[in-house]
Amino acid sequence: MATLNLRKPTLRSVETRESPPPEARGADYVMEIKNLNAYYGDLLAIKDINLRMRRNSITAVIGPSGCGKSTLVRCLNRMHELVPGGRIEGSILFNGEDINAPNVDPVELRSTIGMVFQKPNPFPKSIFDNVAFGLRINGYRGDIAEAVERSLRQAALWDEVKDRLKRSALALSGGQQQRLCIARAIAIEPEVILMDEPCSALDPIATLAIEDLIRELRKSYTIAIVTHNMQQAARVSDETAFLMVDEDRAGFLVEFDSTERIFTNPSHQQTEAYITGRFS
Ligand SMILES: Nc1ncnc2c1ncn2[C@@H]1O[C@H](COP(=O)(O)OP(=O)(O)OP(=O)(O)O)[C@@H](O)[C@H]1O
Ligand SMILES: [Mg+2]
Numbered sequence: 001m002a003t004l005n006l007r008k009p010t011l012r013s014v015e016t017r018e019s020p021p022p023e024a025r026g027a028d029y030v031m032e033i034k035n036l037n038a039y040y041g042d043l044l045a046i047k048d049i050n051l052r053m054r055r056n057s058i059t060a061v062i063g064p065s066g067c068g069k070s071t072l073v074r075c076l077n078r079m080h081e082l083v084p085g086g087r088i089e090g091s092i093l094f095n096g097e098d099i100n101a102p103n104v105d106p107v108e109l110r111s112t113i114g115m116v117f118q119k120p121n122p123f124p125k126s127i128f129d130n131v132a133f134g135l136r137i138n139g140y141r142g143d144i145a146e147a148v149e150r151s152l153r154q155a156a157l158w159d160e161v162k163d164r165l166k167r168s169a170l171a172l173s174g175g176q177q178q179r180l181c182i183a184r185a186i187a188i189e190p191e192v193i194l195m196d197e198p199c200s201a202l203d204p205i206a207t208l209a210i211e212d213l214i215r216e217l218r219k220s221y222t223i224a225i226v227t228h229n230m231q232q233a234a235r236v237s238d239e240t241a242f243l244m245v246d247e248d249r250a251g252f253l254v255e256f257d258s259t260e261r262i263f264t265n266p267s268h269q270q271t272e273a274y275i276t277g278r279f280s
Contacts, residue, residue, distance in 0.1 A: 028055045030222045032093040041085035046251040060237035067243040068251025069226040073194045077113035078106040114190035118197040120177035122169035134188040155183035175206025195225040
């Protein structure tokens with residue numbers, strides 16, 4: 001077997017961002033996941049996951065298909081329980097509080113911990129109404145037009161749509177629709193945004209636009225992003241969680257560390273193999 005030199009960057013084409021080491025950034029965790037197991041009926045989909053998300057950081061979740069990345073992020077805003085048979089064990093703390101405590105309203109939680117999906121899913125409504133949707137549902141008392149403009153600007157879409165806000169969102173391109181969905185998610189000012197493969201349906205240019213946007217959003221939000229794109233994980237995230245699936249089919253966390261370390265000097269051979277494409 002070839003020996004691996006873990007000291008060298010393993011993906012030559014990949015630039016990792018320079019982030020200060022975690023300890024230098026102070027420990028302010030928005031989400032803390034402790035001993036999390038998630039089931040679909042009898043199927044244990046992910047087991048014993050422990051990880052923490054720092055405020056204003058971007059956490060990439062990577063790993064082979066079926067290892068439980070989507071399941072993990074869906075647990076973080078209690079969307080997992082919407083699947084029949086979906087249940088969890090362990091705890092998920094948001095700002096120190098258990099999101100599964102009886103007094104937590106899951107609908108309210110989901111407006112604080114928002115989600116952007118793989119396939120852009122704008123409502124069959126106007127561009128304006130898509131972004132205003134959550135504000136209206138939540139009885140927003142401020143100026144809705146102003147909030148819509150702010151969200152579209154934050155999502156780097158305003159200039160492209162400002163003259164056609166009343167037109168159908170369905171007439172936008174895929175990349176524009178995805179930015180619209182991000183605008184819709186941020187309009188209600190969540191604290192955390194979960195993104196499950198947000199760029200997988202996009203071309204490389206739209207993908208880079210979304211990546212720039214994610215970097216920008218990090219100033220105001222804490223983000224988790226599931227991706228199959230190693231370059232994307234390396235470019236965009238501060239920390240990376242690598243999951244794999246066990247013989248019992250349950251996904252587990254192999255390694256969670258700064259993205260720089262995961263991509264240049266991972267602790268586990270499995271991580272090295274996966275990020276360099278030698279995973280079988
Ligand atoms: N609705 C569901 N009902 C039953 N089992 C499910 C359901 N969704 C996912 N699973 C199972 O849970 C495990 C993890 O699936 P999950 O979708 O979280 O993986 P993933 O890492 O997101 O995969 P991919 O990269 O293909 O999106 C798999 O074994 C899958 O078959
Ligand atoms: Mg998935």
